[in-house]
Amino acid sequence: MKNFVINPVLNKEFKLRFRSFKSYLGILFYLLALGIIIIGFVFIQSLSNSFGLFKPEESKMMFMLLSMLQLALILFITPGLTAGVISSERERQTLNMMLTTTQSSTSIILSKLVSAISYLLLLIVASLPLYSFVFLYGGISPAQMLTTIAFYVFTIIAFGSLGVLFSTLIRKTIVSMVTAYGLTMFLAGGTAFLTLLLMQLGYNYSGNPSNVQHVPFAYFAAMLNPAIALFGTFEPEIIDEITNVTGIEFPLWAAYLISYTVITAGAIFFSIKKLRPNMKKG
Amino acid sequence: MIEIMNLTKEYGSFKALDSLNLKIEKGTVFGFVGQNGAGKSTTFSILATLLAPSSGTAYVNGYNVQKEPREVRKQIGYMPDFFGVYDQLKADEYLHFYGASYGIPYQEREKLIPQLLELVNLSHKRDSYVDLLSRGMKQRLCLARCLIHDPEVLILDEPASGLDPRARIEMREILKELKTMGKTILISSHILPELAEMCDQIGVIDQGKLVAEGSVADIQDKLRGEKIIFVKVQSSLRETVSFFEDDPFISNVQLMDDDHTIRFIYKGSAEEQTALLKNAMVKGLPITSFAEEEADLEDIFMEITKGVEMS
Structure with missing residues (x-):
């Protein structure tokens, strides 16, 4: 355990990351993007109100907007931070030297993943003061806030593991990045589109929204979609609707957790397996 | 000690290594010489547990590279032919990183790193960023990195490539010092004279096969047994060429570019050479010049790696 906490790769990654000016610029632009949208939202809401006020019931909407926006930013940044962790070492010609040390493949892969995740967590922590806008107007419980943060951490680990896997399997960082972004787009956008499409099919079959034809496949598309899973924690009605159309009553958030836990475990396992050549097979 | 047995590496139909056999005793400085693409780096990568062989096997200090790769990694210090460094990392931190990667405790590394930097003449660069060091300094730092866990075997792939003459000499001096420390050193180069100066034994590899092996003196004797001869003719070029080919x-x-000069390698004795010239005269070949070129080690190496196998 001690070896992992003060792991050499992790130690080096932290040093390199925080000596780079780019990391600080990244935090700056991240907060600027979130901040501008929040302030813009409050501004537009108060304009549309005849008294120039921001109503507390609109606070929940702002929380949802902020959370979905943060999820989009996380999904946008995670592949970029993780899909080059191994391939960039390979391109920089430092990987072979690392692989001839006695460090285990598990330690190298986990350290790389933890290092990338840590930076993303820092972004989330840095954005917390923006949430104080929401608490200023009320309408959101701290439990809801904590659930959202836990959801982010889980999602970062899952998508980060996929990035690390592509970085290990694909030699070129650019190809690895494109693949990781492609998959993330499919999981974030493609599955949402599939869910909507399949649910529409369910309605069309029956012709009556109250008496739908069950389309279970829509559930499998929805359970892979982080945006639907997160939105479901804010607005349970949407989950009820999915349950109604698919006929599957198993909680969607649990299906999301299970499916991404399996994906994460598989991605980490294969990354560890494929980092070094299998010496027993020529 | 390193033992390589029938080591073969195939990439599709291409054989990068073809049943290579080699035994290097403890404390030997072994020079591996061959053209680019001859199989040197492939051999080194397999010994460094970075590449799996297609067949055959290799042992480092008795550990099988395929079955006990982790043990092998403890035994070796590997310096690749091309390597990069991390920017934003100082020389001292660079060595700390690799030291920690070998599980050396911090306090021990603190004592070890100044000694290593002194060995490679980089004590004054301890706080410099590694990407700002000159190429020669980076090579020396990389050598210090290889030594951090005090390995018994050093595998150095072209450690002097791309260095200026001064940096080459410095590298050679460090290697001599390592030799006195009793390390087994496997070093590759495509420049034979460079290796001849510091190696106890040399192996010449060509197209994945070991074509010559022995002490430096043995190899030099074998190589020097060959001469390069230039023959000039006025006419009957084809007839003359076939005479010599027989x-x-x-x-x-x-056949040289001027269409009058023929060049070949001659392995016979002086008497046989006299008889050859006499026979050519008797045959009436219009020879105007028959001259022997004093070949240096490098030229003859170039010749044997063109495919002439030596026993």
Whole structure:
């Protein structure tokens, strides 16, 4: 355990990351993007109100907007931070030297993943003061806030593991990045589109929204979609609707957790397996 | 000690290594010489547990590279032919990183790193960023990195490539010092004279096969047994070429660009050479010049790696 906490790769990654000016610029632009949208939202809401006020019931909407926006930013940044962790070492010609040390493949892969995740967590922590806008107007419980943060951490680990896997399997960082972004787009956008499409099919079959034809496949598309899973924690009605159309009553958030836990475990396992050549097979 | 047995590496139909056999005793400085693409780096990568062989196996200090790769990694210090460094990392931190990667405790590394930097003449660069060091300094730092866990075997792939003469000499001096420390050193180069100066034994590899092996003196004797001869003719070029090609001591007959000069490698004795010239005269070949070129080690190496196998 001690070896992992003060792991050499992790130690080096932290040093390199925080000596780079780019990391600080990244935090700056991240907060600027979130901040501008929040302030813009409050501004537009108060304009549309005849008294120039921001109503507390609109606070929940702002929380949802902020959370979905943060999820989009996380999904946008995670592949970029993780899909080059191994391939960039390979391109920089430092990987072979690392692989001839006695460090285990598990330690190298986990350290790389933890290092990338840590930076993303820092972004989330840095954005917390923006949430104080929401608490200023009320309408959101701290439990809801904590659930959202836990959801982010889980999602970062899952998508980060996929990035690390592509970085290990694909030699070129650019190809690895494109693949990781492609998959993330499919999981974030493609599955949402599939869910909507399949649910529409369910309605069309029956012709009556109250008496739908069950389309279970829509559930499998929805359970892979982080945006639907997160939105479901804010607005349970949407989950009820999915349950109604698919006929599957198993909680969607649990299906999301299970499916991404399996994906994460598989991605980490294969990354560890494929980092070094299998010496027993020529 | 390193033992390589029938080591073969195939990439599709291409054989990068073809049943390589080699035994290097403890404390030997072994020079591995061959053209680019001859199989040197492939051999080194397999020994460094970075590449799995297609067949055959290799042992480092008795550990099988395929079955006990982790043990092998403890035994070796590997310096690749091309390597990069991390920017934003200082020389001292660079060595700390690799030291920690070998599980050396911090306090021990603090004592070890100044000694290593002194060995490679980089004590004054301890706080410099590694990407700002000159190429020669980076090579020396990389050598210090290889030594951090005090390995018994050093595998150095072209450690002097791309260095200026001064940096080459410095590298050579460090390697001599390591030799006195009793390390087994496996070093590759495509420059034979460079290796001849510091190696106890040399192996010449060509197209994945070991074509010559022995002490430096042995190899030099074998190589020097060959001469390069230039023959100038006025006419009857084809007839002259086929005359020389038929001689059992002649190989690599080439026609030079001027269409009057023939070049070949001659392995026979002085008497046999006299007889060859006499026979050519008797045959009436219009030879105007028959001159022997004093070949240096490098030229003859170039010749044997063109495909002439030595026993």
